[in-house]
Amino acid sequence: xxxxxxxxxxxxxxxxxxxxxxxxxxxxxxxxxxxxxxxxxxxxxxxxxxxxxxxxxxxxxxxxxxxxxxxxxxxxxxxxxxxxxxxxxxxxxxxxxxxxxxxxxxxxxxxxxxxxxxxxxxxxxxxxxxxxxxxxxxxxxxxxxxxxxxxxxxxxxxxxxxxxxxxxxxxxxxxxxxxxxxxxxxxxxxxxxxxxxxxxxxxxxxxxxxxxxxxxxxxxxxxxxxxxxxxxxxxxxxxxxxxxxxxxxxxxxxxxxxxxxxxxxxxxxxxxxxxxxxxxxxxxxxxxxxxxxxxxxxxxxxxxxxxxxxxxxxxxxxxxxxxxxxxxxxxxxxxxxxxxxxxxxxxxxxxxxxxxxxxxxxxxxxxxxxxxxxxxxxxxxxxxxxxxxxxxxxxxxxxxxxxxxxxxxxxxxxx
Amino acid sequence: xxxxxxxxxxxxxxxxxxxxxxxxxxxxxxxxxxxxxxxxxxxxxxxxxxxxxxxxxxxxxxxxxxxxxxxxxxxxxxxxxxxxxxxxxxxxxxxxxxxxxxxxxxxxxxxxxxxxxxxxxxxxxxxxxxxxxxxxxxxxxxxxxxxxxxxxxxxxxxxxxxxxxxxxxxxxxxxxxxxxxxxxxxxxxxxxxxxxxxxxxxxxxxxxxxxxxxxxxxxxxxxxxxxxxxxxxxxxxxxxxxxxxxxxxxxxxxxxxxxxxxxxxxxxxxxxxxxxxxxxxxxxxxxxxxxxxxxxxxxxxxxxxxxxxxxxxxxxxxxxxxxxxxxxxxxxxxxxxxxxxxxxxxxxxxxxxxxxxxxxxxxxxxxxxxxxxxxxxxxxxxxxxxxxxxxxxxxxxxxxxxxxxxxxxxxxxxx
Numbered sequence: 001x002x003x004x005x006x007x008x009x010x011x012x013x014x015x016x017x018x019x020x021x022x023x024x025x026x027x028x029x030x031x032x033x034x035x036x037x038x039x040x041x042x043x044x045x046x047x048x049x050x051x052x053x054x055x056x057x058x059x060x061x062x063x064x065x066x067x068x069x070x071x072x073x074x075x076x077x078x079x080x081x082x083x084x085x086x087x088x089x090x091x092x093x094x095x096x097x098x099x100x101x102x103x104x105x106x107x108x109x110x111x112x113x114x115x116x117x118x119x120x121x122x123x124x125x126x127x128x129x130x131x132x133x134x135x136x137x138x139x140x141x142x143x144x145x146x147x148x149x150x151x152x153x154x155x156x157x158x159x160x161x162x163x164x165x166x167x168x169x170x171x172x173x174x175x176x177x178x179x180x181x182x183x184x185x186x187x188x189x190x191x192x193x194x195x196x197x198x199x200x201x202x203x204x205x206x207x208x209x210x211x212x213x214x215x216x217x218x219x220x221x222x223x224x225x226x227x228x229x230x231x232x233x234x235x236x237x238x239x240x241x242x243x244x245x246x247x248x249x250x251x252x253x254x255x256x257x258x259x260x261x262x263x264x265x266x267x268x269x270x271x272x273x274x275x276x277x278x279x280x281x282x283x284x285x286x287x288x289x290x291x292x293x294x295x296x297x298x299x300x301x302x303x304x305x306x307x308x309x310x311x312x313x314x315x316x317x318x319x320x321x322x323x324x325x326x327x328x329x330x331x332x333x334x335x336x337x338x339x340x341x342x343x344x345x346x347x348x349x350x351x352x353x354x355x356x357x358x359x360x361x362x363x364x365x366x367x368x369x370x371x372x373x374x375x376x377x378x379x380x381x382x383x384x385x386x387x388x389x390x391x392x393x394x395x396x397x398x399x400x401x402x403x404x405x406x407x408x409x410x411x412x413x414x415x
Numbered sequence: 416x417x418x419x420x421x422x423x424x425x426x427x428x429x430x431x432x433x434x435x436x437x438x439x440x441x442x443x444x445x446x447x448x449x450x451x452x453x454x455x456x457x458x459x460x461x462x463x464x465x466x467x468x469x470x471x472x473x474x475x476x477x478x479x480x481x482x483x484x485x486x487x488x489x490x491x492x493x494x495x496x497x498x499x500x501x502x503x504x505x506x507x508x509x510x511x512x513x514x515x516x517x518x519x520x521x522x523x524x525x526x527x528x529x530x531x532x533x534x535x536x537x538x539x540x541x542x543x544x545x546x547x548x549x550x551x552x553x554x555x556x557x558x559x560x561x562x563x564x565x566x567x568x569x570x571x572x573x574x575x576x577x578x579x580x581x582x583x584x585x586x587x588x589x590x591x592x593x594x595x596x597x598x599x600x601x602x603x604x605x606x607x608x609x610x611x612x613x614x615x616x617x618x619x620x621x622x623x624x625x626x627x628x629x630x631x632x633x634x635x636x637x638x639x640x641x642x643x644x645x646x647x648x649x650x651x652x653x654x655x656x657x658x659x660x661x662x663x664x665x666x667x668x669x670x671x672x673x674x675x676x677x678x679x680x681x682x683x684x685x686x687x688x689x690x691x692x693x694x695x696x697x698x699x700x701x702x703x704x705x706x707x708x709x710x711x712x713x714x715x716x717x718x719x720x721x722x723x724x725x726x727x728x729x730x731x732x733x734x735x736x737x738x739x740x741x742x743x744x745x746x747x748x749x750x751x752x753x754x755x756x757x758x759x760x761x762x763x764x765x766x767x768x769x770x771x772x773x774x775x776x777x778x779x780x781x782x783x784x785x786x787x788x789x790x791x792x793x794x795x796x797x798x799x800x801x802x803x804x805x806x807x808x809x810x811x812x813x814x815x816x817x818x819x820x821x822x823x824x825x826x827x828x829x830x
Contacts, residue, residue, distance in 0.1 A: 016748070016772075016774075019772075019774070020771055020772060099793065101791070101792075101793060105782055105786065107792055107793070109809075112774075114804050114805070115774070115804060193627070197804050197805070198804070198805050212608070212631060213631065216627060216628065218633075218634075218803060218804075218805045219633075220805070236827070239827040242827065242829055243827065243829055246829035246830060247829075250829070250830055333431070355822045356435050357431075357434075357435060359431075359434070359527075359530070359820075360820065361820065361821060362820070362821040362822075362823060363820060363821070363822050363823065364823045364825060365823070365824055365825055366824075366825040366826055366827055366828075367520055367823055367824075367825025367826075367827070367828040367829075368828065368829045368830055370829070370830040371520065371823065371828065371830055372821075376516070376830070377516075377522055377821065378514065378516060378522070388633060389529050389530060389612050389613070389633075389818035390529070390612070390613050390633045390635070390805065390806040390818065391805040391806040393818050393819050393820065393821075394524075394819070394820075394821045403804035403805065403808050404808050404809070405774075405775070405776065405777070405778060405808065405809075406776060406777040406778070406787075406792065406808075406809045407770045407777075407778050408777060408778065408779045408780070408782055408786065409780055409781075409782075410779060410780055410781040410782025410783075411781055411782075412651070412654040412657065412658065412781055412782070413781075413782040413783065413786065414657055414658055414661035414662075414665070414782075414783045414785070415661060415665055415783050415785040415786055415791070
């Protein structure tokens, strides 16, 4: 057996024990993890300093360094997150339906853990803790495969969590970290059908593509968001400008940020000059079609075909003037990534058409795409945002980390 | 573009139209399909005769020939099935949740069609109609890839359904059949990410394995069932014998039939001689461990390791005497395929342990595994029985042919 197979087998064994753990046992382990992380923050910070030194030596960009860095405040936020997960309701055992059949069988469909969840992710070390505790709360063992940039902090965090688990009487193999951060380990993980029930990649388009190409275990794709805001003929333009600015600028690096602005021709001459100064406050670079450029002039760089398909994750916005809602819907159907899409309108029929016809995880009328988030949707916390259609779509909370099982109470029934 | 890509693209376009079709439109198309199948039954029977002739020429086994054969009665049953699907509630648009958030957003999670569903299946031509109408009712376009044995009947059935669709105003590309029945077409279908939202293989272990190895589209695995019945120390033995006989013999070719009988040592000497004559009525061949053979003698062929892992789909039953529930649970965890498992017991603690600890789509106390079926579970109809843990588990009805979408009603909210 390879090292990863051994790790997988241990996780599978742990998952069987975890699946029948009570909510009280899981919560007490979570509080023990929170306390241990706080008590050992010096160890975590020291490990992170090592990662940061390597990052500087390797010439990592400032913005990536910022994602990698841990501070006392960031550790405290992590710990607060763990306690919040402990306080969430346990999804395991929840009945989705329960009914008596005519033959006297009682059939219930209940939520059960998925089993072993593998997560492949990139720089940020807080994902190590966030993902582990969400999986644990839903009764799943987790195999973490973080990036090499954060390996020192990830190793320290995992060691602390495993020791807290052991002390609170749950199997320490409920949480494990893949030490090998090479592509080979990621690829092997994607094919470990004997031990992994689902794989969740969290990262950029490159990672997602590699998983889709290579995975033989079930996958939940997350994260790629080429989101649009469409300003309809009847839009409240002031509202539209505020929403576009928020959707683009409040946090451009995340997947629910807007990447393309579509504007109905009838309002383009009024709307574009209105939104321009608000975007300029954030130094947003504009890539526009010819009509946009004709209206706004020099500030607009001509957009290429590639711009419509790009998730910039940056202070850049593509802008296109469209004939109206039909062209907007067609553009979104062609270039959207099924993540989050918004219409700004005061017309009832336009709002209905947009909600019904746009195929995406989250479809908005008169609100910012930035709300696509587990916390904002009231799920408590999220493990990621699914952009696929099977199993889960949109922000995934504890319920989405579960499978189901039919349990049937009989009294001798035969068919 | 390849032929299959063209077909996929047409299906995708049709799926967009179907997704916004009303329930009335879909139902009237379903009734039109039912009428057309009935009116054109001579054409269907003639096509089937051609398949049957080819089957005989190729030396197909009698039992496979029986699965392939269509009769007037079988067509009528097919048509009745279509009308039943028309009468089922439409899952599309159903809200799973809807709530107001503190910031005034109203967020609903509703069911929406998956989009384009591909189904790869084997001999029986009735799957062509069953699968197509279930997908249609849930607003999905379907791409059917049946086996070469049934290609004449499948072609006739699809042509009739497409023409009925066109007459009732829905896109005929909502239902399409892959004409090429070679392995290449199946393999290409498994990788058609641009157009296929989910692939459901329906068939034997070989097909499922090939899909798992080759698929790049999301897959829902179905069907392989190595199901167990465990007779606990406290079992009502008469009830146990009736249930074992039913689970094994009422229809041995299906996936919810029992393949292995586990008997607690304390009751083995009473139970095995009791069940033997009932199984012998159906000429069931027994493959037993040494203890079983010691009790039942000559009629038992010694079981090999392979027997515990085999889905016979035939009048063969593996039998093992176990120490008690712990050994039974361990055996099921090792050899089960997560399909259907039953305990026969009158002990409360045993029933609870079995329900909680067995990891399977359907777990029974004192009832036959044969009930794992969409109709029996009250789902109305099923497209297959999922043995995986993501998206759907157990019998899959119309709801399982749907994805979800968050729709958000705002009034200018930004984050």
